[in-house]
Amino acid sequence: MLRERDDFEPGGWQGPYCRACRQPILPEQRKTRIEFSTDRYGFKGLTGDYHAACSRPFASMAAIINMRPMGH
Numbered sequence: 001m002l003r004e005r006d007d008f009e010p011g012g013w014q015g016p017y018c019r020a021c022r023q024p025i026l027p028e029q030r031k032t033r034i035e036f037s038t039d040r041y042g043f044k045g046l047t048g049d050y051h052a053a054c055s056r057p058f059a060s061m062a063a064i065i066n067m068r069p070m071g072h
């Protein structure tokens with residue numbers, strides 16, 4: 001399938017990147033922020049912004065992880 005649009009430069013994008021597919025989240029795309037209790041600052045690449053469509057498996061993963069008390 002050909003891309004019909006190519007109006008952003010992969011190297012020049014200043015906006016958020018989807019943590020799941022690692023593509024830029026364009027202004028017209030729906031964005032979801034997911035926070036993992038095990039990765040509060042996003043160092044592990046989990047907490048952050050996702051495309052709404054990409055976020056679903058991560059949202060359920062976060063729900064499970066965030067439910068668990070950590071520190072063991």
Ligand SMILES: [Zn+2]
Nearest residue numbers: 018021051054
């Ligand atoms: Zn994505």
